[in-house]
Amino acid sequence: MYALLWRLLPGPWPAKTAQALVLLAVVFWLLMYVAFPALEPHLPLEQVVVG
Amino acid sequence: MPRRFGTTAITCLRVLAELLLTLGVLLGALAFYLLVWTNVQTAAAQEELLSEFRERRSDDPTRAVAPKPGDGLNVLHIPRLGKDWEWVVVEGVDTDSLNRGPGHFPASALPGAIGNYAVAGHRATHGEPFADLDQLAEGDKVYVEAADGWFTYRVTWTRITSPSAVELIAPVPGKPGTEPEVAMMTLVTCHPRWGSSERLIVGAQLIERRTLAAGAPKELD
Numbered sequence: 001m002y003a004l005l006w007r008l009l010p011g012p013w014p015a016k017t018a019q020a021l022v023l024l025a026v027v028f029w030l031l032m033y034v035a036f037p038a039l040e041p042h043l044p045l046e047q048v049v050v051g
Numbered sequence: 052m053p054r055r056f057g058t059t060a061i062t063c064l065r066v067l068a069e070l071l072l073t074l075g076v077l078l079g080a081l082a083f084y085l086l087v088w089t090n091v092q093t094a095a096a097q098e099e100l101l102s103e104f105r106e107r108r109s110d111d112p113t114r115a116v117a118p119k120p121g122d123g124l125n126v127l128h129i130p131r132l133g134k135d136w137e138w139v140v141v142e143g144v145d146t147d148s149l150n151r152g153p154g155h156f157p158a159s160a161l162p163g164a165i166g167n168y169a170v171a172g173h174r175a176t177h178g179e180p181f182a183d184l185d186q187l188a189e190g191d192k193v194y195v196e197a198a199d200g201w202f203t204y205r206v207t208w209t210r211i212t213s214p215s216a217v218e219l220i221a222p223v224p225g226k227p228g229t230e231p232e233v234a235m236m237t238l239v240t241c242h243p244r245w246g247s248s249e250r251l252i253v254g255a256q257l258i259e260r261r262t263l264a265a266g267a268p269k270e271l272d
Contacts, residue, residue, distance in 0.1 A: 044241075
């Protein structure tokens with residue numbers, strides 16, 4: 001899976017490393033600003049209101 | 052034959068292992084988000100809200116009567132929860148508002164007014180303002196630094212109730228439909244701390260009003 005991704009990235013290994021890091025940063029950003037905030041209201045610890 | 056089967060099995064196992072590792076990393080990231088990231092975000096929002104509130108307090112008296120959703124409404128001080136325990140209450144109890152600080156139920160009274168000033172806040176994550184709300188006992192003071200003065204409330208009851216107990220944020224807590232005669236406050240959060248099966252509610256009654264000019268109650272100095 002990750003080996004395939006590594007093979008798909010173009011260029012020599014320093015370029016591949018840089019691209020992998022950029023991909024990681026994008027995934028981190030998506031998790032922190034999109035995925036987790038969307039998931040959060042469904043977690044029990046977020047329900048603090050009566051009604 | 053056996054050899055080919057072996058490589059297929061190894062490939063499958065490797066993919067499975069990578070998926071499980073990924074799942075582990077994702078769960079770790081979720082823990083990081085809940086325990087670190089949300090607290091940092093809320094702290095930044097609070098800092099901004101506090102400086103904005105203090106800057107505009109004197110020259111925008113309308114805020115005290117008609118707050119807009121998301122506004123920093125006033126500042127709560129609860130010395131029992133920490134000497135420097137201060138949180139800006141925002142107007143509204145939607146997810147976005149609560150993620151920036153404790154939220155004021157828009158239909159409830161404003162601090163100092165006859166009726167019930169009701170506020171909900173996170174007990175875990177997002178700065179966890181009400182993490183230790185269960186430490187409050189009868190007689191403890193809750194100070195409100197509002198746009199139009201200082202209000203001191205005294206805790207009169209605490210209760211653990213079902214999540215549907217809306218009657219406790221009524222103008223007269225516990226008696227919906229009754230005309231209020233005193234100024235009350237209720238603080239609402241989840242119970243147990245990391246769960247949501249119940250709510251922890253603390254009720255307090257107004258015991259002192261001070262003008263802005265009179266300054267903070269001396270207990271806060």
